[in-house]
Amino acid sequence: MREESMRRKLHNTIQELKGNIRVFSRVRPLLGDELLGMDSDVPQHINFPDPDKKILELEKLAGITPNEVCESVASVRRGSNNKYEFQFDRVFPPSSTQTEVFHEISQLVQSALDGYNVCIFAYGQTGSGKTFTMEGRGTGDNRGMIPRSVEKIFATRDDLLSKGWIVSYLVSFLEIYNETIRDLLVQSRSQADSTKHDIKLVGPNTNEVFVTDLTTVEVQHQDAVQVLLKRALENRSVAETKCNERSSRSHSIFRMKITGSNSVTAESCVGLLNLVDLAGSERLKESGSQGQRLKETQNINKSLANLSNVIMALANKETHVPYRNSKLTHLLQNCLGGSSKMLMFVNVSPKEECFQETLNSLRFATQVNQCNIGQAQKKVK
Template sequence: MSKNALKSNFSPLNSEGSPSRIPNSPIVTPSINSNDNNDRTANDRVKVILRVRPPTANDERKRTSPLEFDPAKPNKLVLHRPDAPVTHTEFEFDRVLPPGATQQDVYLSGVKDVVDDVLKGYNGTVMAYGQTGAGKTYTLGNIQPQAIGMIPRCAAEIFYQASNDPFHTYSVSMSYIQIYMELIQDLLNPQSDNLVIREDSGNGVFVAGVQEVPVSSLEECLHYLAVGEQNRAFAFTHLNAHSSRSHAVVMLTVVKRRRYLTPAEKQAEKKAEREGVSTHKVKVGKLYLVDLAGSERLKKSKSVGQRATEARSINLSLTTLGMCISARAMDDKHVPFRDSKLTRLLQESLGGNAKTTLLVNVASAQEHADETMQSLSFASRAMCVKNKPVVNERVDYKILHAELQSRMDKENDRASHLEVALSKKEEALDDAMQAAVANEKARFEAIIAALQRENEQRVAHMHSEMEGVRELAAHEQAHRNSLEKRIKELEVEKANMAEKHYNHVAMLNAQIADLLERQAEEATAHRQAAQAAALEMASAEATMAQKEAENERLRNEMGKMQQEMGVLASAHKSTLAALAKLRQSLEAAMPDAAAAAPTVDRQRSSDLPPLTYRPDQSRRAPVLRQSSEPVRSSAAAAAAAAAA
């Protein structure tokens, strides 16, 4: 990616979330303060900022989070672990940022103060700690326009304040290293892969042989940051598809020089020059931006082979870091900084000459509750570590070398002039002593005149410089007045917006009241309709019950009628059988009339009326009716036959 592309893509977000360009509107508007030494106390503890990663898609499906936030207490949270002996634990830090916090919220909470102190000559450290996949690299090194990380924001802040400070000049240099498997590699010069850590009284703890490139703009910083990212070790694990396999450290060194001196400082400098002592000093601030590799459990990350070896090395160095912080928190005499390259490099940041901010990243998922508990405990111990930062002032050896060279040249010129004058005096001493004295006097007068002219020119130059300073001060005052005017306009605009907001809220409240009233009326009508429907339903059910009882009664009567029909059918059969027997007996009694009997019987049987069923209106049993005359005639005939 080219520098122009980096510049066009770099657009940090302001407090409202809208993009803004670095050259015109910086991330945070700085304040120039010439008094750099009286802002903080000598003993500063480590500042801890907790950031909770937003839930991933897998976390959304589970919909469980072990963390509980209280909006009224922005520096506290509660961790819930139902399966642990202690089910819930409360923690308190300098600031707790919920999942919805932006990158600018992180920067303003604890990073900007460190950058301001670095510009005043202090050493500063911003360190990201947490389990793998919790968002450490995203928080520190992201360069996407919608979520710019802390490293680009710090570089932008440094260059912005340097360009707006008329009283000092700044020079910035950058280094970028990684600690991979206890080997220190220069990411800007990958061939240097086994650097060593040194320590001296002037520079403190430093990496010997690391390439330190000068940078003069934000674009150059982003370019070298991209170069280092290409050389850094990343790998895929089941917990993070782009997992950092090394600890990365970006080091920004800021050298601050004074442009103008106050009258008291000028007098002190002149006195020191008379005594032969150089008072030209500069302030050197170093900013360490540390992206720690994430701790991981092998059974969760499922790392094997080289990935497992890397994970063990990372966990060992982080364990050593925790031991060092615990020892510092308890003021132990022995702190095991030399047990790891990481702790050795961060020795000044943990209880030494530095102002440190620890960014702790945790995941809002129940399955990572144990790792979150470990990170929160680490952060609580880190808050007990106290640092002793001091302003780093050094002699400006460039200016000292120039002064010594100028003094040497002046002494050489003076010696040469004295030799020439001595030779002339010796030649003219014998000829004319008075002429030599007159010439010497004239030469001295010329020298005095030249010195007077030089002094007048110097005074005129100083007057011109003072006019420039006055114009600069007037420009600054005009700029301040314009800013105050703009602040007043913004306050008026804010009041107008607040009034509009209140009116809009009142209108919404009225609409809500109307909606609630209509909903109440609809609910009443719906309740009355439901009651009427319930009454109709009860009446219908009662009618159906009556009809069902009537049907049951009819079915019972139908059964009884069928039984009576069966009884009548049996009686009919028995009557027919009796008639058949009667006929047989008559045939046996009257053998002489046997010939005529069949004809008579057939005729009589044809004359018998059929059985008829007459339904009764009162549902009584059917009545069998048969004519009695044929029977009586048959009986008379049978009697006559018997008499014959």
């Protein structure tokens, strides 16, 4: 039994040395019609120059209009030939498989199993591959990080049981649309439409929050998660008929609460694994938008900006962290900061016409990544 505690400690030390905030960038392949008229299926304006897979180079080829906002990004090293170089903890080129990507995050799933709170985000413009990364497609090789995380969690179950642990896995799945929480695991649509959800503190002396009247499902087998993902998809598509492409304008949070207790060693642990598919980060113009669309735009811009404010405040060790300025960070407040671990995927579209949005996304990611460096250095002291 001591052996397991030692392993947990060691694993956590390694994770801390790597930094508690990490950033990965993933470029999806060109698909379908996007390939028409192209010489190859790899984007020509995105390069992966280093063998260590940490650098992504964006190249402004002839014909792309320069943009002043991005020219002034100090953190971006701009070399000759209109090249912008970005460095992340890991860069995944278009040919990367879901298996390769999961390999890099599986250590964080292990941390959740060990009783830490973990948040994995997918950030990027609509169509860049966030949902493909998180949920994936089907049950085969293209299945995403959510089903693979659940599989990993179940793969350790027998071992834990044999060591005297009693474990339980509780899943919830919700979306935040226009600062309103919607339960994606409800059985009936009328229930989803009529139930109002609030975020409340679990108790007086904790920062742990819960969502009122939210469906939580105890998962007994790894395959059950596919049923839940399907139910969530149906609940989302119902909402979509009322407001098309709604899913790209909402954040979704898949959460697995892992509880373990061991009567032999008197140990217990609770870990929360959050897999967050963020709303599309494209800069939507507020001017010209009206009514519902304007409200959506403002809410997305506000909540994504607040997410980065929270990360900055944590990195700078500020006394006030503005968790409560948006539903997203309020809900995740006990999973960001402290001993929690965070990873952000910045998903990138390979389309050349998306150059500007790609630059914006990579810029955002670079800011987040700098928090990583700050924190990692502190640990080494």
